[in-house]
Amino acid sequence: MTMKKENKENDEIIPSGITRKDAIKKMGKYATLTAMGTFMILNPKKAQAQSASGGESDDSDDSGNPPPPTGWGD
Amino acid sequence: MISVEEKLLVNVLYRPESEILNGIEINDINFDNLIKLASRHLMLPALFFNINKKNISYLFPDDFIEYIKNIYSINKARNTVLLKEAKELSELLYKNNINHIFLKGTALLLSNVFEDIGERMMCDIDFIIQHKDEEKVEKILEKNNYFTNNIIDLFRVFKPKHLTTRVNKNKTIRIEPHLELLSPKYRVVFNSKKLINAFKDETKTIKTPSKPFLFDHCIYALQIEDKRFFNSYHSHRSIYDIYRLDCKKSLTIKNIKKDIFIKHFFITIDKFKIFDIHIKTTLLNSYTISFIKILNIINMYILKLLVIIQLFFNNELRERALNKISIHYNNKTLLNYLYTWLKL
Numbered sequence: 001m002t003m004k005k006e007n008k009e010n011d012e013i014i015p016s017g018i019t020r021k022d023a024i025k026k027m028g029k030y031a032t033l034t035a036m037g038t039f040m041i042l043n044p045k046k047a048q049a050q051s052a053s054g055g056e057s058d059d060s061d062d063s064g065n066p067p068p069p070t071g072w073g074d
Numbered sequence: 075m076i077s078v079e080e081k082l083l084v085n086v087l088y089r090p091e092s093e094i095l096n097g098i099e100i101n102d103i104n105f106d107n108l109i110k111l112a113s114r115h116l117m118l119p120a121l122f123f124n125i126n127k128k129n130i131s132y133l134f135p136d137d138f139i140e141y142i143k144n145i146y147s148i149n150k151a152r153n154t155v156l157l158k159e160a161k162e163l164s165e166l167l168y169k170n171n172i173n174h175i176f177l178k179g180t181a182l183l184l185s186n187v188f189e190d191i192g193e194r195m196m197c198d199i200d201f202i203i204q205h206k207d208e209e210k211v212e213k214i215l216e217k218n219n220y221f222t223n224n225i226i227d228l229f230r231v232f233k234p235k236h237l238t239t240r241v242n243k244n245k246t247i248r249i250e251p252h253l254e255l256l257s258p259k260y261r262v263v264f265n266s267k268k269l270i271n272a273f274k275d276e277t278k279t280i281k282t283p284s285k286p287f288l289f290d291h292c293i294y295a296l297q298i299e300d301k302r303f304f305n306s307y308h309s310h311r312s313i314y315d316i317y318r319l320d321c322k323k324s325l326t327i328k329n330i331k332k333d334i335f336i337k338h339f340f341i342t343i344d345k346f347k348i349f350d351i352h353i354k355t356t357l358l359n360s361y362t363i364s365f366i367k368i369l370n371i372i373n374m375y376i377l378k379l380l381v382i383i384q385l386f387f388n389n390e391l392r393e394r395a396l397n398k399i400s401i402h403y404n405n406k407t408l409l410n411y412l413y414t415w416l417k418l
Contacts, residue, residue, distance in 0.1 A: 028141050034145075038116060
């Protein structure tokens with residue numbers, strides 16, 4: 001059941017015209033493992049959007065991993 | 075317990091080439107986990123910089139190096155833009171006779187604390203102004219196309235830590251004008267009075283605080299504002315900042331021992347053996363730390379109780395709460411949560 005769902009998600013065609021599976025392959029497997037915080041900083045538009053919606057740092061996650069290092073709140 | 079990936083991260087960042095594999099079997103390293111760990115701590119660029127500097131890329135898979143090199147390059151380009159925009163902002167404030175001091179990551183980059191500007195990941199340009207200049211700065215920023223989407227809070231009891239963040243539509247990095255260093259409830263411990271002397275100096279462009287100030291601000295912001303004092307999690311980015319600040323004066327046992335927050339920071343990271351400082355916890359210290367943690371938990375519940383009371387009187391808040399509940403209901407997370415809870 002889960003496998004089917006994953007396959008469906010991977011075959012989903014995103015607006016740029018390539019499948020999600022292809023997009024992930026192109027970015028490299030490490031991109032899928034990278035924490036969102038890193039991409040939020042490197043992609044200013046997303047970071048700005050986060051800021052506009054009052055985005056503060058999360059203090060925890062469900063997996064029990066330490067919270068992201070907001071450090072000085074920046 | 076330190077994972078083997080975290081051991082490697084620490085060795086790469088802080089130890090010489092000859093000691094990188096101390097206590098580590100390279101075949102045990104899961105590079106996927108290393109990416110997860112380093113990216114969660116915003117340390118991918120610093121990791122690449124140190125691997126490159128210490129000529130140890132042969133220890134890592136090619137695609138791993140290729141990936142973190144890309145992240146480092148993008149970050150370096152972004153920080154170059156950030157520095158340029160910080161200088162432009164500083165000139166604008168200087169022209170309008172606004173005394174301002176850069177803070178946090180921006181101050182670290184401007185003070186040349188890092189060997190390379192691509193090492194540190196940063197979100198925005200932080201600077202502090204004097205309380206008396208608040209309205210003037212808002213007007214100047216508005217007039218010069220620094221816009222905000224956030225609502226300006228007109229009804230407030232205390233000065234906020236910072237004014238609303240702003241973005242200039244012709245620039246890339248958002249700016250955060252600070253009035254204070256920490257939230258109101260924490261200002262007893264650390265506040266902008268520490269910068270009085272720096273503000274007394276003549277107004278000029280690109281002013282940064284002293285290194286001991288940056289050292290204190292880094293630790294207080296992490297321990298108090300980001301609540302690491304209460305949950306004891308460490309932040310590799312902050313550890314790296316402290317390491318790069320190389321504050322010999324602040325890094326004396328005598329100095330560290332006299333402040334519970336600074337002491338807690340070093341106790342939390344003692345397991346990594348990065349700094350040549352070994353602090354022992356006394357019974358009194360443990361009790362003090364536990365007491366402060368309990369106070370924080372009580373404070374947290376009081377705040378939650380106040381929000382619940384407000385729900386009965388504040389229509390806007392009630393609407394927001396209902397909206398959140400319906401989103402969670404649609405995502406079925408609430409149902410899942412209830413199911414897990416009931417199952418237990």
